[in-house]
Amino acid sequence: MDKSIRVVEGVHWVGVRHPDLRVFDDLFPTRNGTTYNSYLIEGTEKTALIDTVKEPFAEEFFSKVSEHIDPTKIDIVVVNHTEPDHSGAVAQVLDKNPDVQIYCSKAAENFLKQLLNRSFNAVIVNDGDEVDLGGKTLRFIITPYLHWPDTIFTYLVEEELLFPCDAFGAHYCPDKLFDDEINEFYADFHFYFDCIVRPFKDKVRDALKKCEGLPIKMVCPSHGPIRRSSGQFAIESYARWCAAPSSGGRPKALMAVLSSHGNTRDMANVIATELKAQGVDVEMFALSEMRDDDYRDALEQADVLLIGTPTIQRDAPPHVWHALALISSVTPKAKLGAVFGSFGWSGEAVKMVEQRLTGLKYKLVADGISFRFTPTMENMDVCRSFAEQVAAAVLTEE
Known part of the structure; x- marks a missing residue:
């Protein structure tokens, strides 16, 4: 079983690897498996999880979390997107701590109610809303349809880390976590975009506008490697692939x-x-x-x-x-x-x-x-x- 991995001081990857996955959601081939990335952020006052993992991997997930904190002591779970590969362990977090706060979009709250079939302490976020963990500030960006109506990005202000859930991700499961530690995975990155994100190019353009001017040191997606050295490349690739159709000339x-x-x-x-x-x-x-x-x-x-x-x-x-x-x-x-x-x-x-x-x-x-x-x-x-x-x-x- 893998251990958690330090991203920066006070931020750890507590996700899981799924190297033998060959078809994602019974729809898309995954030649190189995938990962379900979750991130634990520890402030001086509060501790937050950014997404969880697919339910069958919950035990391994909680083992990683327990390296840093008793899971019953987690204060906040940020649900960037409610699809079960990211929200699958939320129910078990609630079992351990029924009072935990679930930060999410309004659409995500509605989806979670039907996924969990139980009450929970929801905090609905809007563009620019922030929560102070004590020395670490989470800022929320509403980015619907990347690739569900519920999606948000979370930005860690002090460390300049972007947690965009499915955006900028890849179904790719290397032995190492960071992009500068592994072989090039452009084909998997582009194929993931083509299957998951391409139908929402106009929504990508909207999201990128909201991120303009935001200093980003790392892009930490929910699938595949963390982009420690190529975050801007991933963002620029999406901008290029999602450019608006040309105007002018004959229809x-x-x-x-x-x-x-x-x-x-x-x-x-x-x-x-x-x-x-x-x-x-x-x-x-x-x-x-x-x-x-x-x-x-x-x-x-x-x-x-x-x-x-x-x-x-x-x-x-x-x-x-x-x-x-x-x-x-x-x-x-x-x-x-x-x-x-x-x-x-x-x-x-x-x-x-x-x-x-x-x-x-x-x-x-x-x-x-x-x-x-x-x-x-x-x-x-x-x-x-x-x-x-x-x-x-x-x-x-x-």
Whole structure:
């Protein structure tokens, strides 16, 4: 069993390692395991925990805490984020000390009530609120959707340490704790961002603005190594990856098309030509051969999303549903959409895709169109009218 590790005077890592984890939350591969980082901060008057650990590791966690203080004597637990890999031992802290104060956001209080199903002594924090531990001051920064609505950052003023929970973290479990003691882990850092944080780029930009001008000596995330030498690199990487979409120039349509027999593709080409004539640039993806990352990048730059789909076995094909599923993994620049397609036996796909887009909060800017087998000249005229409606809606938004 590991021992606690000194971060700076009066601050210790009391987290746990999980090196053999291979799939996180049954969703994301973790080739190099992960850590559940918790931090014990001892002031001259009060002692605080920044987050806890996943419940199965509670015994090891309390063993580390006990190296410094009787767990029943902890005064404050800061819950930066209530997901169970960080709040899993809060219930046991309460068992040991029912009067402990839980510092958290309002959203976190609501989530904890349903996670714990018990009463607790909550202290709701707002931007800039501070608590004095005696020579060590915790300042709170409200950073919702990084990556849950409840998230806050905690900043240790005197030591200039930032505790950002899931932000700037990595599923990476080295033998050592600090970044300057281990091999480079950029791929794991970027993959973590891509899976966990990328859907909330606009929220990252908001959080980074709140941290501007804040002196930061170390970034102490809740997963992976502590960034003792590369905290600014992590912050600058997020700033680069989350930069706002470029503005100016002609608006852009992203057209994602699957065409089993060429009919939907012929419609797409007519629609694209008319969009360009109306002043809207078009980036077209053949869904059967696209790279997910290229498509997600395009979603973040597009002013409107057009889906072209056939109907196969009374449904939209799997490639189309996959393209729709990727929407929730990004922050689209705009949520305008429209759907078109062709069919043979039946034509349910266009309506089904429209329903999915509206479920994803897209505004449909033209009624979906769908034609049986080979589109006629009259059908292609309808495609041009469809493109005119899309262009008019996009140019109006501009």
